[in-house]
Amino acid sequence: MSALRVDALSAGYGGAPVLREVNFEAEPGQSVCVLGPNGGGKTTLFRVLLGELAPESGTVTGPGRPAYVAQTERTRLDFPVSALDVALMGTLARGRWWLPASGADRTAAATALERVGLADRAGTRFGELSGGQRQRALLARALVQDARLLLLDEPLSGVDPASAALIAGVFEELRAEGRTLLVSSHDVESARTFDRVLCLHGRQVAFGPPAEVLDRRTLEATYGSEMIVLEEGGPKRAVTIQHHEHGEH
Amino acid sequence: MEVLDFLLEPVQSGIGRRALLEVALIGAFSGALGFWVVTERLAYSAESLAHGLLPGLVLATIAGAPLLLGAVGGALAAAALLALGLRDERIGPDAGTAVAVTGLVGLGALLAFLPDSPKRLEELLFGDPLGVTDGDLIAAALLLAAGGVALLVLHRPLSAAAFDSAGAAALGVRPALLRLALLALLALAVAVAVQGLGALLVLAVLVAPPVAVRRHAGTPGRAMLAGAALAVVAGAVGIEISFHAGSAAGASVALALCALAALGAALPTRVRRVARPGAPSRSPRRAPAAPG
Amino acid sequence: MPSPLDLADLPFLRDALLELVLLGIAGGILGAWIVLRRLAFFSHAVGSATFPGLVAADASGVSPTLAGVAVALGYAGGVERAGRAGREPSEATALLLVACLAGGVILASDVFESGAAVDRLLFGTLLGLEGIDLALSAAAAALAALATLTLGRAWAALTFDPDSAGTLGLPARVADFLLLALVAVAAVAAIPAVGVLLVTAIYVLPAAAARLVARSVPALICWALALALADGIIGLYLAYWLDVPPGPPVALLGATTYVVIALVSPR
Numbered sequence: 001m002s003a004l005r006v007d008a009l010s011a012g013y014g015g016a017p018v019l020r021e022v023n024f025e026a027e028p029g030q031s032v033c034v035l036g037p038n039g040g041g042k043t044t045l046f047r048v049l050l051g052e053l054a055p056e057s058g059t060v061t062g063p064g065r066p067a068y069v070a071q072t073e074r075t076r077l078d079f080p081v082s083a084l085d086v087a088l089m090g091t092l093a094r095g096r097w098w099l100p101a102s103g104a105d106r107t108a109a110a111t112a113l114e115r116v117g118l119a120d121r122a123g124t125r126f127g128e129l130s131g132g133q134r135q136r137a138l139l140a141r142a143l144v145q146d147a148r149l150l151l152l153d154e155p156l157s158g159v160d161p162a163s164a165a166l167i168a169g170v171f172e173e174l175r176a177e178g179r180t181l182l183v184s185s186h187d188v189e190s191a192r193t194f195d196r197v198l199c200l201h202g203r204q205v206a207f208g209p210p211a212e213v214l215d216r217r218t219l220e221a222t223y224g225s226e227m228i229v230l231e232e233g234g235p236k237r238a239v240t241i242q243h244h245e246h247g248e249h
Numbered sequence: 250m251e252v253l254d255f256l257l258e259p260v261q262s263g264i265g266r267r268a269l270l271e272v273a274l275i276g277a278f279s280g281a282l283g284f285w286v287v288t289e290r291l292a293y294s295a296e297s298l299a300h301g302l303l304p305g306l307v308l309a310t311i312a313g314a315p316l317l318l319g320a321v322g323g324a325l326a327a328a329a330l331l332a333l334g335l336r337d338e339r340i341g342p343d344a345g346t347a348v349a350v351t352g353l354v355g356l357g358a359l360l361a362f363l364p365d366s367p368k369r370l371e372e373l374l375f376g377d378p379l380g381v382t383d384g385d386l387i388a389a390a391l392l393l394a395a396g397g398v399a400l401l402v403l404h405r406p407l408s409a410a411a412f413d414s415a416g417a418a419a420l421g422v423r424p425a426l427l428r429l430a431l432l433a434l435l436a437l438a439v440a441v442a443v444q445g446l447g448a449l450l451v452l453a454v455l456v457a458p459p460v461a462v463r464r465h466a467g468t469p470g471r472a473m474l475a476g477a478a479l480a481v482v483a484g485a486v487g488i489e490i491s492f493h494a495g496s497a498a499g500a501s502v503a504l505a506l507c508a509l510a511a512l513g514a515a516l517p518t519r520v521r522r523v524a525r526p527g528a529p530s531r532s533p534r535r536a537p538a539a540p541g
Numbered sequence: 542m543p544s545p546l547d548l549a550d551l552p553f554l555r556d557a558l559l560e561l562v563l564l565g566i567a568g569g570i571l572g573a574w575i576v577l578r579r580l581a582f583f584s585h586a587v588g589s590a591t592f593p594g595l596v597a598a599d600a601s602g603v604s605p606t607l608a609g610v611a612v613a614l615g616y617a618g619g620v621e622r623a624g625r626a627g628r629e630p631s632e633a634t635a636l637l638l639v640a641c642l643a644g645g646v647i648l649a650s651d652v653f654e655s656g657a658a659v660d661r662l663l664f665g666t667l668l669g670l671e672g673i674d675l676a677l678s679a680a681a682a683a684l685a686a687l688a689t690l691t692l693g694r695a696w697a698a699l700t701f702d703p704d705s706a707g708t709l710g711l712p713a714r715v716a717d718f719l720l721l722a723l724v725a726v727a728a729v730a731a732i733p734a735v736g737v738l739l740v741t742a743i744y745v746l747p748a749a750a751a752r753l754v755a756r757s758v759p760a761l762i763c764w765a766l767a768l769a770l771a772d773g774i775i776g777l778y779l780a781y782w783l784d785v786p787p788g789p790p791v792a793l794l795g796a797t798t799y800v801v802i803a804l805v806s807p808r
Contacts (some may be wrong), residue, residue: 050419068419075413079288080468089409093420094429125467126412138416145420295632337753337803343630344582344749345739351585352796354738359789371659426544449738453639456632473749496651500643507640513631 003028003180004049004149009058011048017056019044020203026196027184028148029175033191033210035185036200037223042184045200046151049182063180065093066149067142071157072134077127083137084122087112090144112140117166117171132163138166143174150174152183156190158213188219252282259492267386268378269447271482272502273310274389275442278396280458280472280480282438285400285431287459288469292452294432297350299439299451301327303357306373306448311366315375317388320440321437327353328436373469376447376499378488385444392441396434404526408469443533450503461513483509545778548571553782556670560734561773561787563678564743568773569766572748574757576765577700578722581622581745582630588740589638590616590730592645595662595732605617606673609732613725615722621718664736665788667780674733681727688723689762692716697758735788742788747772748797750802768798 002025009022019041022052023104026032029100036042049060050068057158067090087109088101096102101109116136121129126137135155142150156164192198197213199205199222206213206222259265286295305323309316329355334345361370372380409417410424418424435455442451458476466472487502494501544681549559575584591609620628650656659717695716703713728740735742751764776791783790 020425052415054417064417065421070413070416073416079408079412080466080472081412082468085408085468086412089412089417089420092409092417092422097405097422101405138413141416143453151419188377212421224522287632290636294630296630296635340576340749340752341579341581343579344576344745344752347585347745348749348796348799349580351739351741351746351792352799355789355792355796357744357789358739359783359785359793361791362664362783362785364784371646371656374663375643382646449642450639453643457636460632460636494651496647502648503639503643504647507643508635510636 003063004182005032005059006062007059007061007073009045009048009055009060009229011044011055012050013053016048018202019048019200022058022200022202022204024187024196024198024207026176028180030195031171031175031181032198033194034182034198034200035186035188035191035222036184036205040222041200043153046153046182046184049149052148054234065145065147067145067147069135069138069150069152069155070143071153072131074139075126075134075138079126080090082123083113083118083126083128083129083133083140084109086126086137087140087144090141090146092211093145093147104222105185108144108146112143113137115143116140130160130163132159135159136163136167139170143170149180151181152181154184155185155187171184186224188214255493256489259488264379265488265492266380267383268488268498269485270386271378271381271389271445272488273440273481274386274393274481276454276458276462276484277452277477278389278393279438279442280435280476281400282396283455283459283476284473285407285411286435286455287463291431291435292456295348295435295439295455296452297331297346298324298327298436299352299443299448301331301353302440302443303354303373303448304360305357307357307360307366307370310369310373311360315384315457316444319464320443321436324436324440328432336413361518372447373443374447374449375497376443376445376450378445378498378501378502379447389441390479393436396437399430399434403427404470407431411469412524421462439495446499446503450499452483453503453506455515457483457510460510463513464518465513465516477508479513480506488507543782546779547781548774552640553668553670554777556675557667557734557777557787558774560670560675560678561791563772563778564612564673564731564734565773566620566682566766567678567685568743568747569751569769570682570689570742570762571724572725572769573583573751573762573765574689574696575724575744576748576752577758577761577786578696578720579628580721581749583628583721584728584744586630586634586638587613588618588737590641592641592662592733593648593728594738595737596645596648596653596655599662600648600655600663604673604773606677606729609729610677610726612680613729614722617718617721618724621721623782660786662732662736663738663788664786665734665739666786667777671717672731674730677726677730678734681723681730684723684725688719693758696720698788728739735771735791736786739792740787742776742792742795743769744775746792746799750795752797753783753799753802754808768795770795 004026006022006024010017012018034042035080035135048055049066059126088105091101091105097136116139118133118136126134129137155167176183187193191214192210194210196208197210199208199213206218217234259269286292302320305319305326306316321453330349331346334349335342337345359365391408406422406427409420410422410427414424435491439451442454458480461479462472462475466475483505484502487505488498490496491498491501548554567694591612594608596606600603609692649659665687699713699717702782729735731740732742747768748765750768755764772791772794776794777787779790780787
């Protein structure tokens with residue numbers, strides 16, 4: 001019984017489809033790394049999965065509303081909310097949004113902050129947190145939402161090592177709870193730690209376990225000229241050129 | 250108690266009491282709504298809406314209809330024309346807005362200057378709190394009640410969407426619908442407040458209170474309450490000045506509001522400034538502020 | 542309906558006609574740059590900012606024209622210093638303009654007791670245009686033409702490629718400030734005829750309509766000139782016929798022209 005199933009998906013923004021031929025399945029408890037260049041369709045795929053963009057063809061079968069952890073650049077740093085307030089926003093997904101947050105809601109938010117190691121920063125303004133702490137606060141929001149499927153947009157980019165370790169730890173917990181994670185990333189090496197890898201470049205280039213997918217041919221097909229392979233004696237390491245142009249598509 | 254007698258002078262007359270009540274009711278709602286107007290960068294739209302509803306007001310005076318009706322009709326027409334004016338990308342939103350607003354102001358003024366029109370243009374442009382009727386007060390009270398409830402009910406979705414629109418959408422919030430609701434509340438606030446402050450000055454009651462508090466308030470809720478309170482205070486100060494100095498009442502309230510904004514923006518803040526994106530964070534030397 | 546020839550026959554209307562022709566020239570030429578450089582809001586704001594100064598000058602015998610030009614240039618300087626942020630309507634600017642309008646009306650009705658001046662300053666007048674008003678409008682028109690001939694290339698470069706303009710060795714900031722200053726002076730020149738609130742009727746509306754059909758900068762300037770002159774002269778005639786200040790009919794004509802062209806022209 002798969003948690004997420006995508007069949008023959010194709011999606012676009014009016015002209016030619018920017019994403020075609022996407023077919024994959026993810027089981028509960030699996031983590032999937034989504035690799036691809038900017039403009040290759042990662043964001044488009046997420047938008048379809050979130051229900052923001054209607055696919056031009058194909059189907060998506062998923063477990064209800066996914067949680068979404070975006071880049072913190074997309075949030076307003078000058079908006080006066082604390083880390084706890086951000087976590088509390090996750091309770092909006094549970095309905096009764098027209099009432100103030102209940103005691104149970106607050107407890108859930110506080111618990112989530114503890115899980116991400118921000119319990120001592122609950123009252124700090126979001127804009128005053130460090131980059132890694134902000135990412136963890138957004139993760140806490142997703143935890144409160146209690147979704148079976150989590151979509152994360154480059155959650156570890158620009159994050160300090162301590163936060164990154166904490167976040168990776170939470171990912172393990174979520175997988176143990178049977179939740180499915182889709183993580184888009186620029187870091188090809190880290191993809192080896194995931195259960196599955198999905199390579200996108202306008203279409204699905206490959207999907208499968210990292211050992212099968214992360215070979216030179218597939219990576220070149222995915223990244224084209226944006227990839228450099230380093231072969232310095234030791235094992236081959238693939239490095240992609242990272243363009244920090246968020247907000248495309 | 251000479252000072253108290255002095256201050257209470259406006260309250261002695263029916264006109265004064267109604268003027269104070271009108272600016273208090275309008276100020277309470279607009280001062281709170283203003284937080285969202287500024288957060289969602291709607292100040293310029295509010296200004297354009299306010300100027301653009303002038304023909305509606307003038308037509309109401311010509312037809313002998315209630316000003317509120319003219320204001321609401323004018324606001325709807327202005328909103329539609331503004332949306333059309335923004336459609337063509339070649340001329341840019343600022344020129345598109347100018348075409349709509351200048352055209353509407355020109356139309357309104359033209360109608361007002363026609364020989365048979367009632368000579369009320371200055372009142373429509375600059376407001377007339379001293380001419381407020383009981384009907385106006387009822388409208389303002391209803392606005393405060395209904396609009397206040399709407400703001401309470403929408404508070405959590407509005408905050409989530411203002412903070413992170415995409416993330417909020419993932420939570421089930423509908424940012425497009427929220428924006429529509431906000432614009433509707435804005436149009437209503439402008440339509441009611443225009444009678445007290447006039448089409449040219451009404452923006453002050455929506456924008457000055459949030460500007461005054463924005464560097465000082467810790468949470469959206471506190472910013473809205475503080476904004477409402479300050480707007481009421483500024484309104485009272487304006488009416489007092491108008492009574493004692495004999496100055497135009499609507500303009501006095503508007504100036505009091507602007508002075509308040511300048512004061513609030515200039516005061517040193519106790520709330521620590523927000524870290525710029527990309528800047529290294531500084532570890533605080535004191536305990537963080539209490540949760541709001 | 543009075544005869545259109547009255548515009549040329551009656552002395553006071555001749556002055557008004559000349560004024561609107563000169564403003565039409567300035568409005569057409571500068572309007573093209575205002576639309577291209579996204580200065581529509583600035584041109585409106587600079588007019589409103591002069592309002593209290595004009596009221597005070599009007600009542601105390603100081604030349605309102607000089608006072609207006611001084612305030613307008615000061616405002617232009619402030620906007621240039623503020624950089625990008627100064628052009629776009631911000632909350633602070635919006636409140637500043639409200640304060641100027643409120644302050645002006647209090648000065649007029651309560652301090653100087655010159656309440657009648659308010660309508661004239663806000664919407665313009667057919668009568669009472671003085672020599673200095675015509676002189677300023679002529680100067681604005683001449684400067685607009687001259688500046689376009691000398692600075693036009695720089696302004697075009699700034700519009701279409703702001704980043705490379707610096708590498709071309711153009712003194713971008715100076716050229717930019719000169720445009721702001723010129724728009725400021727021209728806006729003040731338009732105030733006696735169309736009023737503080739409707740400055741954009743001459744400087745933005747015709748050029749915006751022209752932008753819909755023109756395919757090059759010279760074509761834009763020509764179309765804007767033609768429309769600004771037409772709007773101004775026909776608007777003057779309407780003002781005379783209906784016995785209203787000139788600002789409102791010119792504004793309404795400008796907006797209507799825009800709508801008609803927008804409906805008729807291909808995307």
